[in-house]
Amino acid sequence: MCLFSFLVVIIFSFAFGTDLQVYNGMVPGILWVAFIFSGLLGLNRSFGTERDKGTLSGLLLCPVAPWEIFLAKMIGTLIFTTIMEIFTFLVFIILYNQNVLPFLVPLSxxxxxxxxxxxxxxTIFSAMSSATKARDVILSIxxxxxxxxxxxASVKATGLILEGRSIQTVYAWLKILVxxxxxxxxxxxxxxxxxxEE
Amino acid sequence: MTPKRITKIIFELFTFVMMLLALYAIFFYAPVEKTMGLVQKIFYIHVPAAFIAFLAFFITFAASILYLVKKDNQWDLIALCSAEIGIIFCTIVLVTGPIWAKPVWNVWWTWDPRLTTTLILWFIYVAYLMLRGVVGENKKANFSAVFGIIGFVNVPLTFFAIRLWRTIHPVMITSRGINISGPMKDTLALTFSAFCLLFIFLLLTRMRLEKMKRATETVIAMFEERHHF
Known part of the structure; x- marks a missing residue:
């Protein structure tokens, strides 16, 4: 997952070369493309192996509500994706020469x-796609x-923050995210x- | 002939006549618009098609909820048929839009909230059909009902997210009424009714077909079961 997102960030810097120093507006987009694509890679495996090995049936037999299984899986995905994002972000700061220290809190x-x-x-769709024949394709679709x-909303908000705008301008996008x-x-x-349901 | 069949034939004939009348009204009754010229006539197809697409997707949404509550396959059938017809009308909207936009806005496409939302809607419901295609029979109805609900709830969020950008789509129908003149308004009303009838006709026909398909599948399954013994 991490390796894949590093590669996305690096391939974008090859693809656009020195243009990126001129058009800083593209930078948040690249960051989120890396996040989303690598996140999807992790999601593909979120339910897949569990369904294959029968762990999911075991989980469903446990005295917990399906909603609790969802929450647990979702938090797991969130943690792994966040770890991947932290590493990607470090690579991103170095390669794209971004000064993020003053905006660290709103950005996080x-x-x-x-x-x-x-x-x-x-997580909702990973649970669905793991039960189908064409897992990877159907998940992204x-x-x-x-x-x-x-x-x-994320790309716009990230862009505004990196430009050094105040938190008020980002407020509308944050509302959409929430x-x-x-x-x-x-x-x-x-x-x-x-x-x-089986 | 049963009375039900006679009603059906009368309804079909009526839909056909209304569609012909709508075509006549578009090309002969409605005046040519002053600034946009002939291309404005596409509006009489575009707007009702957009309305029908949203209506169809809304029916899918409502039928999906009812399916999850009642677990009656009838609702799943309605959701599927309505989504399919919705995609057809959504495609009509997405094709007629750029044809009109090129001479008027001088571009085929712009990232306006309405255009983008319609495009995303199209993707969502194509995904809905693809999901149905790859899920096993026992989960198909449940999965597609959940997706039908999620897909529709997502629409206002997408719309508001994109509306934070600039919009240039002409607003024809506002809270104060319709922004066009007499004969144009009549033509639009006529095409609206004709498209609604066409939608009902298509939905009923498609549902009858799907029912027959499911009945045939049940018969085949029963037949195969017997041969094993």
Whole structure:
């Protein structure tokens, strides 16, 4: 996962070369493409092996609600994705010569909210796609259109913060991220038992 | 002939006549718009198609909820058929839009909230159909119902996220009424009704087909089971 996201960051710097020093606006986009693509790679394995080896049936036999299994899986995905993002971010700072120290707190907030939204949607769909024949393909087809609001809001908010704007300008995007996270947590709570139904 | 069948034929004929009338109204009754010219006529197809697409996706959403609550396959069937027809109308919207936009806005496409949301909608419901294609029979209805709900709930979020950018889509129908003149308004009303009838006709036909398909599958499954013994 980490290696893949390093490669994404590096390939982008090859693809755009020195243009990136001129058009700084592309930089947040590259960061989030690396996050989302590598995150998807991790999601593919979130439910896959468990379904193959029968662990999932064991989990369902445990005296816990499907919703609790969802929360546990989602938090697991969130932690692993966050670790990957921290390493990617370090590589990103070095390669793209970004000065992030003054904006570390708002930036972490945006990255956390964006990653949370992506993990919620991703976990729901990973549970679905692991039960199908075409796992990897179907997961990306399901996740990308649904996570459009997260991607737009995260990229825009990251861009504004890196430009050194105040937290007020980012406020509208943060609201979208929070709304997305809450709506999809609620939806997962309401529907996850139906996905786990055998 | 049963009365049900006669009603069906009358309804089909009526839909056909309404579609013809709508075409006549578009090309002969409605005046040519002053600044945009002939290309404005695509509006009479574009707007009702957009409305039908949203209606169809809303029906999929509602039927998906009802399926999860009641677990009745009838609702799954409605959700599937409505989503398929919705994609067709959504495609019509996405094709007629750029044809109109090129001479008027001088670009085929712009990242306006309405355009982008419609495009994302199209992707979501194509994904819905693809999901149905790869899931096993026992999980198909559940999975697609969950996705049908998630996909629709996502639409306002996508719309608001994109609306924070600039919008240039013409607003024809506002809270104060419709922004166009008499004969144009009549033509639009006519095409709206014709498209609604067409939608109902397509939905009923598609549902009948899907019911027959499912019945045939059950018969084949029963037949195969017997041969094993």
């Amino acid at each position: 907030l945006v990255i956390f909210l964006g990653t949370l939204g992506f993990s919620i949607v991703g 399901l996740v990308f259109p649904i996570s459009v609001p997260v991607i737009i 709304a997305f996270d809450m709506v999809f947590l609620l939806l997962a709570y309401l529907t996850f038992s139906h996905i786990m």
